[in-house]
Amino acid sequence: MVKTALGAAVDDLVGELAELAVARGIRLAVAESLTGGQLAAALAAAPDAGDWFRGGIVAYHPEVKYDLLDAPRGPVVTGPTAEAMASSAARLLGAECSVAVTGVGGPEPDEGKPAGTVYLSTWHDSEPRTELHRFRGDPLDVMRQTIEAALRALVSRVRE
Secondary structure (H helix, E strand, O other): OOOOOOOHHHHHHHHHHHHHHHHHOOOEEEEEOOOOOHHHHHHHOOOOHHHHEEEEEEOOOHHHHHHOOOOOOOOOOOHHHHHHHHHHHHHHHOOOEEEEEEEOOOOOOEOOEOOOEEEEEEEEOOEEEEEEEEOOOOHHHHHHHHHHHHHHHHHHHHHO
């Protein structure tokens, strides 16, 4: 059983993801921005995480996204940025599957986008899949919803 500070929904998703990763022999990685390392922390709390979780990259500042994760120069709250982050995390950390999140946690808009705008991209078998979410609530609510959505997306990709 997984116990994080993020609640039962996250705990259940992390537990399911851990079981799937072990059963399928898949190594996972994350690249995150607005979640500030909380997604990686949740995964690290899972059983046998050392066997399947390769690690995470917290790329909070745009220059880190550009220089380390090969994000296209310009606005960073975009689908192409999330895709570049996910593919680079998989490559840099030696994972078959990864997820990346970039967005506006709030409470104020950023890059002309309202708070709660989040791009999430998964990378599996060299194929990106990107989603746009519009979450509601304060910055902590947006972070929790982003983490849950990222974990759901990873579970879906690992099941394929």
